[in-house]
Structure formats: structure tokens, C-alpha cells
Amino acid sequence: MKQRPSLTQLLASRKLLFVTGKGGIGKSLVSAALAQAAAAAGRRVMLVENSARDQLAPLFGLEPVGHNETAAAPGITCINLNATGNFREYVTKYLGQGKLFESVLSHRVVQSFFNTVPGLAEAMLLGRLFYTCTLRDESSRPDLVICDSPASGHFLSLMTTPDAILGSGMAGPMMRDTAKVRDFLSHRDQCGVIYVCTPEPLVISEAQDFLPVIEAKSPAKLDAVIVNRIPPRVSQASVADGESGLLDYLITRSRKASEAMGMLDETLKAFPRVALQGLADMGFVDDPLADDFHQAFLREEAFPS
Amino acid sequence: MSNVDIDALIASKRIIVMVGAGGVGKTTSSALLAIRAAMSGRKVALLSIDPAKRLASALGIDLGHGMHQVELPGVSGNNGSLHAAMLDQKAVFDQMVNQHAPNDKIAARIMKDPLYRAASTNLSGPLEYMALAKLQELAQDKRFDLVVLDTPPDTHALDFLKRPNVLAGFMENKVMSWLIKPVLAVGKLGFGRLLGASEKLAGGVASLTGFIALRTFGEFLVLMQEVIEGFHKTGEQVIATLRDRKTAFILVAVPTRAAERSAVFLADQLAEMDYRVDALLINRCLPEPSRKGLDGDLAAIAESQGGPISDFVKARVTGEEKVIVNLLKNLASSRKKSRLVVRIREQGGDFHEIHALADLARSF
Numbered sequence: 076m077k078q079r080p081s082l083t084q085l086l087a088s089r090k091l092l093f094v095t096g097k098g099g100i101g102k103s104l105v106s107a108a109l110a111q112a113a114a115a116a117g118r119r120v121m122l123v124e125n126s127a128r129d130q131l132a133p134l135f136g137l138e139p140v141g142h143n144e145t146a147a148a149p150g151i152t153c154i155n156l157n158a159t160g161n162f163r164e165y166v167t168k169y170l171g172q173g174k175l176f177e178s179v180l181s182h183r184v185v186q187s188f189f190n191t192v193p194g195l196a197e198a199m200l201l202g203r204l205f206y207t208c209t210l211r212d213e214s215s216r217p218d219l220v221i222c223d224s225p226a227s228g229h230f231l232s233l234m235t236t237p238d239a240i241l242g243s244g245m246a247g248p249m250m251r252d253t254a255k256v257r258d259f260l261s262h263r264d265q266c267g268v269i270y271v272c273t274p275e276p277l278v279i280s281e282a283q284d285f286l287p288v289i290e291a292k293s294p295a296k297l298d299a300v301i302v303n304r305i306p307p308r309v310s311q312a313s314v315a316d317g318e319s320g321l322l323d324y325l326i327t328r329s330r331k332a333s334e335a336m337g338m339l340d341e342t343l344k345a346f347p348r349v350a351l352q353g354l355a356d357m358g359f360v361d362d363p364l365a366d367d368f369h370q371a372f373l374r375e376e377a378f379p380s
Numbered sequence: 381m382s383n384v385d386i387d388a389l390i391a392s393k394r395i396i397v398m399v400g401a402g403g404v405g406k407t408t409s410s411a412l413l414a415i416r417a418a419m420s421g422r423k424v425a426l427l428s429i430d431p432a433k434r435l436a437s438a439l440g441i442d443l444g445h446g447m448h449q450v451e452l453p454g455v456s457g458n459n460g461s462l463h464a465a466m467l468d469q470k471a472v473f474d475q476m477v478n479q480h481a482p483n484d485k486i487a488a489r490i491m492k493d494p495l496y497r498a499a500s501t502n503l504s505g506p507l508e509y510m511a512l513a514k515l516q517e518l519a520q521d522k523r524f525d526l527v528v529l530d531t532p533p534d535t536h537a538l539d540f541l542k543r544p545n546v547l548a549g550f551m552e553n554k555v556m557s558w559l560i561k562p563v564l565a566v567g568k569l570g571f572g573r574l575l576g577a578s579e580k581l582a583g584g585v586a587s588l589t590g591f592i593a594l595r596t597f598g599e600f601l602v603l604m605q606e607v608i609e610g611f612h613k614t615g616e617q618v619i620a621t622l623r624d625r626k627t628a629f630i631l632v633a634v635p636t637r638a639a640e641r642s643a644v645f646l647a648d649q650l651a652e653m654d655y656r657v658d659a660l661l662i663n664r665c666l667p668e669p670s671r672k673g674l675d676g677d678l679a680a681i682a683e684s685q686g687g688p689i690s691d692f693v694k695a696r697v698t699g700e701e702k703v704i705v706n707l708l709k710n711l712a713s714s715r716k717k718s719r720l721v722v723r724i725r726e727q728g729g730d731f732h733e734i735h736a737l738a739d740l741a742r743s744f
Contacts (some may be wrong), residue, residue: 098402103638128645130638226402307689320667321677321693325685325727358692359699362637 080350082373085298086113089267090208091220093234093259093295096271097281098226101303103130103370104360105271106223111369113219121207121217122153125200129155131223136363139269148366152217158196169206197236197252205256208265218248227285234260234268234293234360260294267298273334274302283342290346299350300343306332306356385720389659390417393619393628395519395527398661399650400632401642405663409632409724410530411439414462417526418450421458425524427514428466429532439464463524467514493722512618519621626657635665635700644710660711661718662704666697667725 094106112118124131129139135147142160146152208220232362237257260266272278290297296307306328354372400406409430414426439450450462481487518527629650633643647657669677682690
């Protein structure tokens with residue numbers, strides 16, 4: 076049987092990793108820990124998100140950084156890309172039309188238009204990631220970009236945007252650029268998707284639906300599945316009386332986790348080349364993260380099955 | 381716990397909007413609230429966005445099947461009812477086009493437009509318009525006296541609530557005429573020549589930037605003109621509806637730092653937009669300790685399961701308290717003050733059956 080790759084191998088070889096999964100399962104935390112691990116291994120990492128408010132910066136003890144790339148830790152910068160900033164950079168840096176942006180496109184009217192066109196913000200985000208990974212000046216180009224991406228449904232919208240644009244029957248330079256972006260995303264050895272889930276039947280049933288769809292529709296393919304918040308194993312025999320609500324809770328979670336893992340095992344048979352990593356539930360993670368948080372969080376654990 | 385208050389809210393409002401970050405149990409909470417309201421005799425419409433498959437099947441709702449009556453076990457002797465629907469972006473979009481297009485010919489042309497097809501099915505964004513349009517429709521539907529609205533998660537919840545303003549701004553800024561005029565000017569020449577003529581659109585911005593959308597979008601807007609005006613009107617009505625005293629916002633969170641940050645941010649944004657948060661719902665709290673108290677339980681867990689596991693529980697308990705204290709402090713320090721805080725204890729059960737949901741709703 077072919078060996079599954081390890082997270083470490085992915086972190087050492089990829090240029091762009093998208094981290095996605097259901098809302099609230101710890102995507103940002105996982106992204107930050109992966110960045111720490113890659114930086115500890117000597118790579119220059121850029122952590123990217125696209126949120127109404129920064130989720131990554133607070134994990135490194137920073138005030139929100141917004142659309143300004145900011146050093147977060149040795150070897151790690153973070154940025155919260157926004158649509159207007161991406162657009163400005165596309166027009167001024169990439170197309171070399173700084174004057175045009177300032178005179179016409181910075182106009183409130185155009186901004187308003189920009190916020191309203193479906194798919195445009197997504198196209199600009201992907202374009203910006205492409206630019207950062209491949210075209211940016213080598214001295215400041217990160218080795219690895221980790222994109223703490225939108226939750227599953229919106230992630231799918233993001234990743235299907237290039238094909239939607241290419242299939243829209245339009246023409247012009249943006250079509251050409253979109254084709255380039257799509258081509259870059261489809262290089263399996265450079266770009267990939269990390270799917271984060273938790274061992275709960277509801278979450279895994281979403282994974283069962285979502286993973287095949289991503290594989291079919293996204294130009295970037297699945298690279299890893301991370302199971303976050305694996306509850307501690309409890310021995311059930313000694314606590315059958317159920318007199319403590321807290322203990323009952325632990326037992327229920329343990330039982331549901333085994334059930335969920337069984338479901339996931341079955342699902343992942345269809346993905347033999349995908350890395351698998353289980354992460355223990357930490358109880359509570361306070362911010363800012365310790366510099367070596369990744370060591371405790373990402374420690375190699377036999378994947379329970 | 382705060383059943384009386386929650387029930388007072390359920391009894392007195394016409395619309396309840398649930399907001400919160402992704403993954404905090406918003407959709408499940410919306411369903412429970414709707415069920416509880418129906419059991420108390422209200423005629424409820426639940427509009428859900430992207431519910432988990434099991435929840436959807438428990439409620440018997442399906443994409444594209446419209447409002448569907450949910451049979452509630454043990455509801456008799458009152459007039460309560462529950463209808464539920466899952467938002468189907470394309471169906472509502474098509475309905476709006478049919479409703480607002482000046483004639484069938486233009487409606488058909490819009491439906492065939494590649495940009496429209498891409499926007500209405502593949503791309504994010506339209507979902508938010510559509511949810512608002514649907515909310516307005518339900519708010520006026522005489523069959524219902526309470527609408528429970530689940531909103532898209534995360535940043536998209538904000539997009540969603542800002543959407544009416546974005547649309548209003550879109551019109552007031554005259555983007556329409558800015559984009560459309562050049563196209564209209566040559567419109568008399570007929571559609572066949574539009575393509576060539578609109579190259580001049582907006583002083584050549586399109587060709588300079590390679591920003592194709594300006595050209596194609598301009599043409600698209602001409603087609604969509606009346607439909608967009610219809611959207612705009614809906615947007616204004618929705619703002620009024622959302623600000624109405626009979627509308628309640630419930631902020632949903634879970635006890636983690638990330639959820640805390642999102643909740644505080646959401647509350648700030650809502651306050652800025654003049655929407656008032658009426659209640660804070662904190663899902664996934666740990667169950668209450670037994671009669672032995674927390675320390676007693678922790679000692680018992682340490683003895684039977686070992687120190688690391690009791691440390692794990694202790695970390696959870698301590699963290700949870702910190703988050704809740706912080707949330708209350710943050711929310712109380714401004715005018716976005718919530719009067720009602722409900723803690724929902726973590727449940728062992730699964731929600732794949734309507735009976736389980738109804739039981740849970742009773743104990744809410």
C-alpha cells in the first residue's frame with residue numbers, strides 16, 4: 076500500500092496551502108500552528124486570511140494588521156487581504172496603472188461597484204495569492220503561503236470562481252490572468268488544500284459530501300485532512316454510574332469521536348495520497364500562542380482508527 | 381434558566397434574526413427556537429441557510445422545495461405550526477428576475493446571459509441578496525406570525541446585513557448611469573453593435589485595465605436595469621423591517637477565544653448599523669458539575685481517569701468562564717447591551733430526528 080505523505084513533507088514542499096473546513100473547527104489555529112512548524116523548519120511563511128476582522132494577528136499577540144503584511148514571529152508574516160487592497164495592487168503594480176487607480180478606480184462609485192460584482196473579490200484574492208507565490212520579487216517572496224480560507228461552502232465558491240469566469244464568455248486581459256491563476260492552482264506539487272474537521276458525526280458527514288466535490292471542482296486538490304480536537308480517551312467501565320455531568324460529557328464525546336473516526340476512515344479510502352493528522356483537544360487555547368505552540372499541538376500521533 | 385425571557389422574546393417579536401460566526405451552532409439554535417415558538421402556539425416560518433444534512437432531513441426540508449410544513453410531535457390544542465425552507469439561491473434569483481423584468485422577453489434574455497448564469501449559480505454574494513428578498517416576502521406572508529432567520533456565517537453575516545446599504549449606495553452613487561449611459565447612448569443602434577460601441581465605455585477604462593467586467597457588466601446592467609431597481613426597493617424595505625421594534629437580533633457564540641472575538645466584533649458592527657442585539661446565546665457550554673461541585677468532580681475524574689484528563693476538563697472549565705466573563709464585559713460596556721444571556725449546555729444527543737429536536741427545544 077502506498078504511504079500517505081506527512082504534514083511535514085507538505086510544509087516543506089508546497090508553495091501555497093489553503094486551509095478550509097466547517098466554520099468554528101479551528102482553521103485559524105491550525106493555520107497558525109502550521110506556519111510555526113514551517114518557519115521552525117526554515118521556510119519563510121506568509122499567513123493570509125480574508126476576514127471582516129483579523130483572526131490570525133491576535134494569535135501572535137498583534138493588534139489587527141489588516142491589509143498590511145506584518146512580521147508576526149521569526150520567519151512568519153501575516154496579512155488580512157481585503158478586496159479593495161487586492162484590486163489596487165492588481166491595477167497599480169501588476170498592470171502598472173497607478174494613475175488610473177488613483178484618478179478613477181479609487182472613486183467611491185467604483186468601490187461600490189466593486190463590492191457588488193459577484194465573484195470579483197474572489198478572483199482578486201486568488202490573483203493576489205498567485206502573484207505573491209510566483210511573481211513577487213524573489214527577495215521578499217515567501218517560500219510558503221498558508222491561506223486561512225473561508226469555510227467549506229464559501230471556499231468552494233472561491234475555488235470555482237476561475238472556472239466561472241473562464242466560462243462566462245467574456246474576453247480580455249483579465250481572462251488571460253484568470254487562466255494563469257487557474258493553471259498555477261492546478262499544479263499538485265505546488266498548491267493544495269488542507270481540510271480541517273473534528274471527530275463529530277455531523278462534521279464528518281459534511282466532509283463526506285464536501286471532499287469529493289472539492290476534488291472534482293477545485294483546481295487545487297486535497298493534500299491533507301486534519302482531525303482537530305480529538306477528545307481524551309476515557310475508560311468507560313469505571314464511570315458507568317454517570318453521577319457526574321462532566322464525566323458523562325467526556326464519555327459521550329469519546330464515543331462519538333470513535334463513531335466519527337470510523338465514518339472518516341471509510342471516506343478517506345477514496346483519497347489514498349492524502350496526508351492524515353490527528354490533533355488532541357487542548358481543552359482551551361488562550362492567545363497569544365506560545366512560540367512553540369506547534370510542538371505540543373502538531374506532535375505526531377498515530378491516527379486513531 | 382432564562383426560559384421565561386426567551387419565551388417572552390418568542391412571544392413578542394415578529395422576526396428573529398440569528399447572527400454569529402461560523403460553526404457556533406446558529407442553524408441548530410434557529411431550528412430549536414422555531415420549534416419552541418411553534419410549540420407555544422406561534423405560526424413560524426424558519427428560513428435556513430445551508431443547514432447540515434442531518435438537521436435538514438430532521439426538519440424534512442430540501443433545497444429547491446420551498447416552504448415545507450414540519451410535523452411537530454406533541455403539538456396539539458394550539459394553533460402553532462412550523463414551516464421551514466432552505467434558501468435556494470438560484471430559485472429566488474430567478475423569481476426576482478421574473479417579478480421585476482419589464483417583460484418576458486427580457487426575463488428570458490437575462491436568464492440566458494452567461495454573466496447571470498454564473499452569478500446566480502456559482503458565485504458567492506447573491507445568496508445574501510436573496511436571503512433578504514426572501515425575508516421580506518416571508519415578513520409579509522399572512523400565514524406566519526414569526527419568522528426565524530438564520531444568517532450566513534462569519535464575515536458573510538455582515539455582508540448580509542450591509543447588503544441593503546450596499547445596494548442603496550450602488551443606486552445613489554449613480555454607478556448605474558455611469559456604467560450604463562455610454563451603453564444607452566448607442567443603444568438605439570441595436571444590440572448587435574453594442575459590443576463594439578461599448579469599447580468606449582467609461583473613457584476606455586475597460587481596455588486600459590483589462591478589466592473586462594466593466595464592459596460586459598455594463599451591458600448586463602442594461603438588461604438587468606429594472607430588476608436591479610426591484611432589488612433596490614426590496615433592500616430599503618428590508619432595512620426598515622430589520623430596524624423595527626418587532627425584530628430581535630440574537631447573537632450566538634461558543635466559549636472559545638476566536639468565537640469571543642467574532643462575537644464582540646459582530647456586536648460592534650450591529651450597533652454601528654443601528655441593529656440592537658436582544659439576547660446572547662452561548663452554545664456548547666460544559667454541563668453543570670454534579671452535587672459534589674466542580675472540585676469534587678475534578679477529583680473524581682482525576683482518580684478514575686488520571687490527572688491529564690482532569691487537567692483537560694479544568695482547562696476547558698476555566699477557559700469557558702474567562703470567555704463568558706469577557707463577552708459580558710464587552711457587550712455591557714456599550715449601548716449594544718444585551719439584556720438576556722442564555723447558556724446552552726453541551727448535549728450528548730444527535731439531531732437527526734424531529735423528536736430529539738422537540739425534546740431539546742422543550743428544555744431550551
